[in-house]
Amino acid sequence: MSNLVFWLWFGNVFFDTIGQLAFKAAAIAPENKLAAEGGGGLVAYWCGLVRRPALWLGIFSYVAEFLLWLAFLTLVPLSEGVLLGSVNIIVIMILGRLFFHESLTPLRLIGIGLVALGVAVVGAF
């Protein structure tokens, strides 16, 4: 793997992870919940959501990830590129635990591990 390919790969994992964590943070922001419970319901929830900087950080990350992905695929065949997905799954699992205190029961670890393995097998051959 050349230096450039590595950094494109790293950037893709980085922005995918930031994007997912930002979306999660925006989705559970207490301000939105208060607005929704204050009688506004779903409309108030979504109106609050568009004012969350985390939501826009997530959207920005998605766009950045998409551009890096295109650049990555011009240098690496798609079959090798798909392996990226498995790394993302594991990294987001670990950071979900760190940032949102999500419990990682043995069943969850096995389930997430099987999905990550399956995505790698689909991509690797």
Next chain:
Amino acid sequence: MRKFYLIGFLFLLSFDTLAQISFKMTAEAAAPPALDSAWFLRIAAQPWVYLAISGYIGAFFTWISLLRRAPVGPAFAAAHLEVVTVMFASFWIFGEQPDLPRLAGAGLIIAGIIVLAFSEKQQEAEAEHSRG
């Protein structure tokens, strides 16, 4: 709660698969690809591209709604069932035959999601228990 996850993921997968299939339809209808204005015009003239964009927007709203309650780690993994649905939709619509490793990978993904479904059931039972 289980119904919420089931319906949520069903919507997410439908929107995601719709977007991927529509992108493929767009690309085929606008072939040959070239980075020129003629290609962009051919794309913009395709109804498929607007269906693809609608699929993405629908998937975005569904995903945020799911994340209001679902833990992001297991939910992000479970969303990869999309790989399997797109594989089967491609076979059905475009006749793209999945080879053995792809089918094996799809099997692993499905197995992982069944395990995740069980883990949610267990979490729910434990939450119920601790509430007394």
